[in-house]
Amino acid sequence: MPKSNPVFQPLAPLAQAAGLEINRFAELQTFVQVAQLGSFSAAARARDVSPSAVSKIVARLEARLGVQLLRRSTRRLELTAEGEQLLESGKQLLTDWMALESSITQQGQPTxxxxxxxxxxxxxxxxxxxxxxxxxxxxxxxxxxxxxxxxxxxxxxxxxxxxxxxxxxxxxxxxxxxxxTRQVIVASPAYLARRGTPQHPDDLAQHVRIGWNYPRAVPHWPFVVDGQKRAVSMGDILRVNDGEAMCALALAGAGLARLSLYHAWDDLHAGRLKGVLEDFNCGDLxxxxxxxxxxxxxxxxxxxxxxxxxxxxxxxxxxxxxxxxxxxx
Structure with missing residues (x-):
């Protein structure tokens, strides 16, 4: 008889001693492995349990089914007709179950x-x-x-x-x-040429702030002035709910925007946007x-x-x- 079957390799060993409640699936696993390995002791070694535990599990299965599955002798085990039927159907059932588990857990390549x-x-x-x-x-x-x-x-x-x-x-x-990412205040060169470049957070009262219209939006911008963190109010506010729209409005010269540096990176390097009030940036990440x-x-x-x-x-x-x-x- 073959020594092993890959169906059993990923399955956890039976740690329950005989006398503990064993589920039907575990009973079937044990019976199929006994039949394939040809002895209770071989199945016990494969499962890291005692031979008596394996013998009692198979006996419990036979008692529950009301039929003899194995003929035992001092030299070998033989399957009865009922044992042959259970072995063939049981192997297929275990294989199907492993395939089902694999499809659910998606072992191997993710799909x-x-x-x-x-x-x-x-x-x-x-x-x-x-x-x-x-x-x-x-x-x-x-x-x-x-x-x-x-x-x-x-x-x-x-x-x-x-x-x-x-x-x-x-x-x-x-x-x-x-x-x-760091937060930066930016504006287009055209806006700064038209409205002037703010030199201090207090200058923002004369500028247009492009902000968010979310209920959770912060109504002020944070700065560090004279070593102290300070929330500064703005003048007129233009509100949007889309980051791309905010950037586009800043590029179009509509006002000042506070964007993430990763968002404004390309436009800053290309000169389409300029950073302002960096000396007062609080450095929030x-x-x-x-x-x-x-x-x-x-x-x-x-x-x-x-x-x-x-x-x-x-x-x-x-x-x-x-x-x-x-x-x-």
Whole structure:
């Protein structure tokens, strides 16, 4: 008889001694392995239990079914007709069960749909550039991307992962921090030529602030003045609910905007935007997290693969420090 069967390799050993309640599936596992290995002692060694425990498990199975499955002699075991029938059907049942487990837990290469939610700006500027590489790394994945500046409920939106900026409130979600970015105040050269460049936070009363229209939006901008952190009010306020719209308005000369450095990076380097009041910047670093619902150890392989990829490839180190190349611009 064959020595082993791969069906049993991933299964945990039976640690229950005879006399403890054994489920029917465990009984079937034990019987099939005894039949394939040809003895109770061989099956016991494979399962790291005593031969008497294996013998009692098989005896319990026979008693419950009301038939003899094995003929025992001093030299060998022989299957009865009922034992042969149970062995063939049992092997197929165990194989089907392992296939079902594998399809649910997605062992090996991650496959299936992963739904990711992000703000419009984050989705387009941070996530989209990584999508091609992610799909090449895990070709079995399908991505469903939703970009909105409204904070969605992950369960209601059926999202597996959401990318969120800022400090997270207490909730049922679990978070992985992907990076941080400095906040900068910017304006177009045309706006500064028309309205003047503010030299002190008090000058902002004469300028247009482009802000957020969310209920949770902060109504002031923070600065450090004379060594003290201070919230400074603005003059006229233009409100939007979309990061790309805020950047576009700043580029169009509509006013001053407080953006993340990663968001404004390309436009600052190209000279389309200029940083202002950097001497008073309080240096706040805003974190970005990948959040999800569920226990870290019980995530589907597909979700865990995307989280690991994002944590490895999202690089915001350049956006934490005001670059020397922009000094004086």
């Amino acid at each position: 299936g749909v992963v739904r990711i939610n992000a703000s419009s700006t984050t989705g387009q500027r941070l996530l989209v550039p990584l999508v091609s590489r992610l799909m090449e790394t895990w070709p079995g994945l399908q991505l469903d991307l939703s970009f909105t500046d409204q904070v969605v409920d992950l369960i209601a939106a059926r999202a597996d992962i959401a990318l969120r900026w800022g400090q997270l409130p207490s909730s049922d979600v679990v978070a992985r921090r992907l990076g941080r 805003e974190p970005i997290h990948a959040v999800y619902v569920g226990k870290p150890g019980q995530l589907p392989t597909r979700t865990r693969a995307v989280l690991d990829f994002l944590q490895q490839h999202v690089d915001l180190s350049h956006a934490e420090i005001w670059p020397a190349a922009l000094q004086g611009r």
